[in-house]
Amino acid sequence: MAHKVNTHSPPLVVDLDGTLTPTDTLLESILLQIKASPFTLFLFPFWLLLGRAHFKRKIANNITLPAELLPYNQELLNYLKQQKRIGRKLILATAAHESIASKVSAHLKIFDQVLSTNLNVNLKGKNKLSAIRNAVGNDFSYAGDSPADLPIWESAKTAIFVNLKNKHKDQLSESVIIEREFHIPGPTLVAWIKAIRLHQWTKNILLFIPLLTSFSFIDAEKSASAIIGFLAFSLLASGTYIFNDLWDISSDRQHPTKNNRPFASAQLSIISGIILAATLVTAGIVTGSYLSSDFTLVLILYLALTSLYSFFIKESFLFDAFTLSILYTMRIIAGAVAIGVDTSPWLLTFSLFIFFSLALVKRCSELKSIQDTDREQIIGRSYCTKDLGAIFTLGVGTAISSVIIFGLFILSDNTQERYQSPHLLWLAVLGLCYWLSLIWIKTAHGEMNDDPLIFVFSNIRSLITIILIAAILIISHFSSIGDLV
Template sequence: MIDTADIPLVVDLDGTLTPTDTLLESVVQLAKRSPIHLLRLPFWLLRGKAGFKEAVAAHVGIDAERLPYNAPLVDYLRAEKSRGRQIVLATAAHHSIADAVSARLGLFDQVLATRTGHNLKGPAKLQAIQDHVGEAFVYAGDCTADLPIWQRARAAILVGVPQHVAAQVRQATPIERDFPRARTGLATWLRALRVHQWIKNVLLFVPLLTTFEFTDPDKLIHMVLAFMAFSLAASATYVVNDLWDLGSDRVHPRKRLRPFASGALPIHHGLVVAGAALAASLGLAAAVSPGFVGMLLTYLALTSLYSWVIKEYVLMDVLMLSLLYTIRILAGSVAIGVATSSWLLAFSVFIFLSLALVKRCAELVAMHESGAKATRGRDYRVSDLVVLWPLGVGAALCAVVVFGLFISAPETQTRYGTPQLLWLVAMGLVYWMARLWIKTSRGEMHDDPVVYALKDRGSRLTVLAMIAVVVAAHSLVLDLQP
């Protein structure tokens, strides 16, 4: 093993110093700023890789303050820097990104990066290193593209390198340090796809339950297919939304730990998985009915509109969220070919508006506790709580009022064996919604009230009890007259 303590250390950026891909992040930001730019990408590619990066960098920049960094590697570089070792950043990323990262970390004596007409990758990077650093250098990299550089280096630093690539490096080059990447298994992907959020798509079954046709096997099969179609579509949109919000998520106290924001999962993997989930979703929807495909496409269009535009506008975002919940119920009706009552739609709009406001208020309460004054990427301020609070509680009470009117409606009196029992459901709704709002005021609410309801024993018991009472009210014929 040779002594490398005084040999200059050259460090790669994408996948090494930061686990993310700054070019892909730039393209995502470009699409977010103006989707019309996506049509220009093929023409920019005709300029070559360096020209493409130059064009993208001219329209959007990376905030080096928000990038995730490989903490163990950065700590090692700081220790080496304190000993007086020369450290160089050499990257295929555009020089504007590399310069920003260098200024952010304050570690590098020199920056080598892609500039106009010269893409610094593979052999081109090796030549630049030899020209500016010399033949004696240690290289820190992460992938197959770095093999030509490792072969000429005096020693290698491996950062999250796949085992088969690491084996090739070890055969030809001494290893100075090895920084293995944390394993990203099934649990990480389940978090990224937010499989726990699939519970929201149980709303598709509401028309099946309210019409009491859950004993029909054909309709049950259609509902299961519809549930999977909506769930896969939702997961695809969650992934795209997380990629869309990388910058704002990274400054959020909890969202910064999401797989893509933290760099635990690569951006290009997310795009591939989102595309596959969307394709599978549309295939399942087609197996249900053409009308259901239309409902799914409507849902995708509205959720995309929410992610691209509406989520940044105060109140419009919560109204859209309540609509997205309600569309699930409408889609369930289409899947089994039944009409949705106006009572159910009115009740859904109000209760889901209240739940959406719970979500926003929970975020603002958490921000208030951390000392922040306003959200990033959304037009909300902590001072808005004085308006959002009564609005959310009022929406919950409106849902209860609608449910009370539904109990007294003539069609309910004739359809249910004992409609008076439904007043117990109304009381349960008052308790459950009040409980959610109290937990929100105490700062105990999760970012998503659905997740909280799943984990909260009191919420689970209350919802199950209300469902049981509805079934009993329909099936039992009791004389409750005084």
């Protein structure tokens, strides 16, 4: 049971990582360091040889962790502000580097003093206790979350626990007065599902396109292979999404909707994300290896390209959209490899154009969303609002090009021989025109989801159109229906 604080409350010493903020500022700093200069990753072991304090200093010298973007434990922060108002002295004591601690203090404007890691001392455990005693003596309260802080609580007058396990609280129950307890909600199933982006698995339906266009869906073995390929690709893609979210934590926190992502909001820890991402990628490759070595190679190539996209390409003007079109096309190639059929050059060309157009839909929708704000540029991208007209025109142009490619495919000798009623395919062209027009009109009105492929499968008119196009392909292949002319 919590006890009330005496009228003359002792100075309150507050930890940072895991207490005032649910995130780990060192891990976030490391990610920023790798993002700024990937090759410094190989220097980390040498920096660590000189001690953790030296390692933190090297990281801090190279990057700036924006304190204003960090997620904070609002319940604890409100309590600290209330204590500040009644005149209680507040001290921030953290193992984080002094540059980070000072920025947090400057941002929150509630701390009277800051104790932190410097060049000589890594302020953790006994070092932190010694620094606290030097600052305020033995009369202090301590707010923390880690078992490493047990010696500090044992020396404190009162204790504030943040998500401390019961077994550790039991150790302290007789030696310290519990002032308050705060609980940061732990990881939830919803957060994990959001992290792996289960809804994004709909994109991997593209793996079934070769099964449809080769009309092999009546072959049970090939259908089973396509399903295994879908699962393998989905697992791999989920792993890459997590790596991407970890990579983009800082920029996501500046985004109006992405700031609620599990890692940006610290609902999930960085270390758990790294473990889960590695597990999913491994599971995807292992699952894919059951199909063939060629399919595994496609998975590895996809992993390599999507990693390049996340780390380098995504901030490149237009080149990011080209890369996205290739990544989507690779899903179709993977589907063909999974079931052992050749990929039509017509299909690949059509895919590159239509997915380039859809990638530009995404950029246009993002630009539309910031038109009425103070921002002129998409966060983490090279696009600004003055590009909207040109990007829109280019996107519509490539959409029209994809329709033309489809028309040329219908007129090709191979199609005329392969389909029993090739003239019916022109109905699919009309459906495609309607579908692309719907998407681009929605984009022009600012009604498009950030991810157009999610819109594709969630909008009823879009979904019906796609189903009708697929039905036309099947009917025109298997049924001989006389010319309409």
